[in-house]
Amino acid sequence: MNWDEPTELQGGTEQRDRLVGSDADGEDTAVEAALRPKDLGEFVGQERVREQLDLVLRAARARGATADHVLLSGAPGLGKTTLSMIIAAEMGAPIRITSGPAIQHAGDLAAILSSLQEGEVLFLDEIHRMSRPAEEMLYMAMEDFRVDVIVGKGPGATAIPLELPPFTLVGATTRAGLLPPPLRDRFGFTGHMEFYAPGELERVIHRSAELLDVHIEAEGAAEIAGRSRGTPRIANRLLRRVRDYAQVKADGVITRETAAQALDVYEVDGRGLDRLDRAVLTVLLKLFGGGPVGLSTLAVAVGEERETVEEVAEPFLVREGLLARTPRGRIATPAAWTHLGLTPPHQQAGGTGQQGLFGA
């Protein structure tokens, strides 16, 4: 990808054609179905959510009841869709998948709800992006398994109550804080998905490699895991690119060297930063001495839109402790200098730089 060309933001926060973007691209969607764990036992990591969910589902099964509504929050690609499918499988129930943006009118939701079977799991991705009328209809549906369908308009409009079969709503959101409290309160269980530790990602990679029939050494998996930004979707995507490289340039076996060489070719560095991330840091360090610098200035210097820098590059740089957002602008942390192999100005002869900011 050429970062000099204007880029279009998709899905509001991520570019889908970025190798380290955490939203699903077309190829991911095709391959992900084959790589999804089918039950809680196969689901790697997220110990707390898994354990709590296991109890909720076992108890519901023992009572012969439909499971309580479940809210899953966390960044894209951490396994929310996968978990919703596992919930349906563990309950022996069918699953219907839709998303907040797809439900713009209350009528859209009424149509879905009224066609659910008893016990069915309704997965509502990006639940925070549903329209307000649909959201209000959902309150009653979740609590009383009933909706009021409005027929007609104006003074002659009448509400016809419609009974619904008991169902389990699994809502997924990247922004739990954006959910109105009345909606949040109607979930019986909320699971917060964390980023994965490198060891957990290694297990995801080994499992996927086996399913894709790829030979990978432990150190190769560790190399990919370290560059996967704590996200299984990215780990699986990098694995596929490294597999291509190993097939063409080596004997098909993924070793630490092959993985590192391949990911260098794809410009994903040892810590998972890609070209855009590094461009932001390089400009911040080399042109502005580590900051503080305003977002707009930084974006112009990188040759990118403000939103691209703010929503695509910054969240990961902040999470990695390489960049900080301050009221005075963006500043690089000492770790950023080290990562790019540069010397902070206060360590250079006669430099001043960030001494006051980081006290080092």
Ligand SMILES: Nc1ncnc2c1ncn2[C@@H]1O[C@H](COP(=O)(O)OP(=O)(O)OP(=O)(O)O)[C@@H](O)[C@H]1O
């Ligand atoms: N815990 C896990 N163990 C193994 N594989 C996982 C795990 N979590 C996610 N994956 C894999 O990562 C990919 C993305 O997962 P999934 O689609 O469930 O993420 P998501 O959180 O729903 O993302 P989005 O919010 O973008 O829809 C899938 O291929 C899935 O197999």
